Every structure is written in structure tokens, then in C-alpha cells.
Amino acid sequence: MTTTLVRPQPMKTIHSYHVKDHSLAEQGKLKAQWAEREMPVLSQIRERFSKEKPLRGLTLGACLHVTAETANLMLTLKAGGAKVGLCASNPLSTQDDVAAYLAKGAGVSVYAIKGEDRKTYYNHIHSILAMLPQITMDDGADLISTIHNQGTNTDRILGGTEETTTGVIRLRAMEKDGALHYPIIAVNDAQTKHFFDNRYGTGQSTIDGILRCTNLLLAGKTVVVSGYGWCGRGVALRAKGLGARVIVTEINPIKALEAAMDGYWVLPMNEAAQHGDLFITVTGDVAVLDKDHFSKMKDGAILSNSGHFNVEINLEALKKLSKSTRKVREYVEEYTLKNGRRVFVLGEGRLINLAAAEGHPASVMDMSFANQALSAEYLVEHGRELARKVYSVPQPIDEEIARLKLKSMGIAVDTLTPEQQKYLTSWEEGT
Numbered sequence: 001m002t003t004t005l006v007r008p009q010p011m012k013t014i015h016s017y018h019v020k021d022h023s024l025a026e027q028g029k030l031k032a033q034w035a036e037r038e039m040p041v042l043s044q045i046r047e048r049f050s051k052e053k054p055l056r057g058l059t060l061g062a063c064l065h066v067t068a069e070t071a072n073l074m075l076t077l078k079a080g081g082a083k084v085g086l087c088a089s090n091p092l093s094t095q096d097d098v099a100a101y102l103a104k105g106a107g108v109s110v111y112a113i114k115g116e117d118r119k120t121y122y123n124h125i126h127s128i129l130a131m132l133p134q135i136t137m138d139d140g141a142d143l144i145s146t147i148h149n150q151g152t153n154t155d156r157i158l159g160g161t162e163e164t165t166t167g168v169i170r171l172r173a174m175e176k177d178g179a180l181h182y183p184i185i186a187v188n189d190a191q192t193k194h195f196f197d198n199r200y201g202t203g204q205s206t207i208d209g210i211l212r213c214t215n216l217l218l219a220g221k222t223v224v225v226s227g228y229g230w231c232g233r234g235v236a237l238r239a240k241g242l243g244a245r246v247i248v249t250e251i252n253p254i255k256a257l258e259a260a261m262d263g264y265w266v267l268p269m270n271e272a273a274q275h276g277d278l279f280i281t282v283t284g285d286v287a288v289l290d291k292d293h294f295s296k297m298k299d300g301a302i303l304s305n306s307g308h309f310n311v312e313i314n315l316e317a318l319k320k321l322s323k324s325t326r327k328v329r330e331y332v333e334e335y336t337l338k339n340g341r342r343v344f345v346l347g348e349g350r351l352i353n354l355a356a357a358e359g360h361p362a363s364v365m366d367m368s369f370a371n372q373a374l375s376a377e378y379l380v381e382h383g384r385e386l387a388r389k390v391y392s393v394p395q396p397i398d399e400e401i402a403r404l405k406l407k408s409m410g411i412a413v414d415t416l417t418p419e420q421q422k423y424l425t426s427w428e429e430g431t
């Protein structure tokens, strides 16, 4: 199978699990199997797919973070009969051992290597496009925007799926401009996706990434969380749980109010900048931490981002304010400002949960990727009936995933009695 995984040993990734007796691909396989233990919903879908082959004869091109959890999604799509190609959706998020396993041991065409430069990143996207996929699967919309920018004929494409908030925002903008060439299912908008993946997945894995590369004690620290969407809510909750004093910054009055009533200190960034020991951006927007903020920060402030793109911390402005930079630890860059203070940037401002840790835990990716697999099946069945729009995951799919997840957790729920059902559908007297 195709692979661009030709990295000389020793590996410089953080994924050194001391599994000395296994090759890189074997290590990746063990990792994928470990994740699979926490992915019972996807496993059930995989079993059904291997019997029914709903994706038979189809080529599916995916641009996703190449992780152990993604490996299980790729195996599910293959089990469904698809020919599958995978490239990275971020230059720093690839787990090379997983990529090696998928390429060498699982029959997936993989184009991804951790730390790839921008040119290689886009070459890899083009390699997926050369496979002429009929379904695209994105995390951040780089695959689909490349297709649209190069003016490719998209007649063969049934549709695409999008995993993340940032990608959905880009795709809705394309729809609004009449620029979208084929239908998209916004997996991110499924409740079984963002309630869990964005909140608990980002919440835990962001803190995980920060702790792995800094070994910081959060208790007693002031943590500034910028953005109080589902991801920000999760990050703030977990930082608070570890004893930090949490400040939230927001632009949306309703979310700011929610943050205040959730017990956080809400401030504009211009004020928060002077208080923070650790800053975590999760807004999806540019220059959230900018020139004026850097100048106000305390000596030793740590800056990190968990939004999809590395645009939230204005590194160009930070460089201009600095007299020197140096790497002080893996994923930690020290900037010494002309005012003599130092600030530390984690993981080049890229999403720290995937750069310095392993991304969201498998248990939440189980639901996100169940949505992906079932959305791909839905596109095979209905893609040709859909308009060039961004669609939600059909409600029955969303609810079925929740039911299966509950069952796998051994949790039973009640059902309405006929009397209760009737009450809810009648508009007569309430008493």
C-alpha cells in the first residue's frame, strides 16, 4: 500500500512506548486495539458493515488526525467495502506508528508524517485527491477547500462529511456564497458529537497535552480560557477541577453570561492578560492573543491553543515584540520580550491536545466516528437526493448512537408510558 512513511530511526515523536519488541507498525496496531476497547459503538457498526458492505466499490478520501481512534474508523470504512485513503488534517497531529500500521498492515493508503511542512501537508492532500474519492471526510475542511480551489470536476462526488466546528463554519460560508459543489453532513453538529467530543474530549485532552509538555501544577494557577463554546466549557471545567482559578473571555453576551453563572470570572482579554499564568485559546478565530495582550502578560506566562488552526495566538506579533527565542523543552518555545519578560508558547500554537498528547480519548471518538461511518453510509443511500448544502446528521442516527453508547455502558433508561405519551401530545387542561 502507498505510504510516505519513511522516517529514519530513532523516532523523534513522543510516542515512544518502550515496546521494544515490536516494529513501528506493530506498535500502532496495539495502540489501535487499545483504543478499540473503548469504542464499542464503532465496533458494532464495523461488524454490521463487514456483513452488509454498504460502501462496496466506493473510494473514500479522508483528511483527519491520524490517531489510534481514526485507525478504527478507517478499519470500519474498509470493512464496509470502501477503498480508503487517509492524509493528516494537521501537520503535528499524526501518530506515526498508527500511520505505519494502517499503511503496512491494514490496507489503507496513508499520506501523513508527524511534523510535515506545509508543502508536504498539501502534497498529501493532493495524493488523496488523486485517488478520485466519491466521498470526502474532513476535519477542518482542508480537503474540500483544496478540491474547490483547484476547480476539480466534482460530478463523481456523492458528498462529504465534516468533523469539526471550524470546518463547519468554513463550509457554511461556502454554502452561503453558492460555492459549495456537493452536499456535506456536519458531523460536528450531531449531539452525540459536540456534547461529548467537544466538551469532555477537548476538556480533558487539552489539559493532558499542556501537562505532558510542561508538568505544570494547575492548582492555584490563574488559567485564562478564551472562548466558551462546547470546547471552552470543557476546558474551563477541567481546569477548575484541578484547582485553577479560571477566567473566561468571550465575545458572545449569552455565552459570557453562562460562564459568569457557571462561576467563572469573565473579563475582556485586555484585562485578563495581566492575570493569567496559563492561557488556552479555543475560539476558532484569529489573533485572540495579540500584540497588546503579550505586552501586558506576567513574566513566565504560558500560551497554548486548542482551536483547530494555529492562528489564535499571533506568533508574528509575538516574534516582533521579542528579542530572542529558544526551545526549552519538547513543545515549549521561550520568547524573551524586549520588555525583559518571557512568555512560553506550547506546540507552535497548534492544537495542543493532538500535538503534545494523543487527542481526545477513544470513548468520545467512539461516538464522533460512529457518526462519521453512519453519515458515509447515509451519503451512499441519499447523497444524490441532497442539494449542495450543509446538512445535520439525521436525528435517528444521532439517537441510535446515544442508545448504543448507553447500552455499552450498562445504563438503562425509562420509556414513556402510554399515559405520559398521550399527555405530551394533548393541548387540553394541564391538571
Ligand code: ADE
Residues within 6 Å of the ligand: 064, 065, 066, 067, 068, 069, 070, 201, 354, 358, 359, 360, 361, 362, 365
Ligand atoms: N480529534 C480530537 N481528538 C482526536 C482523536 N483522538 N482522533 C482523531 N481526531 C481527533
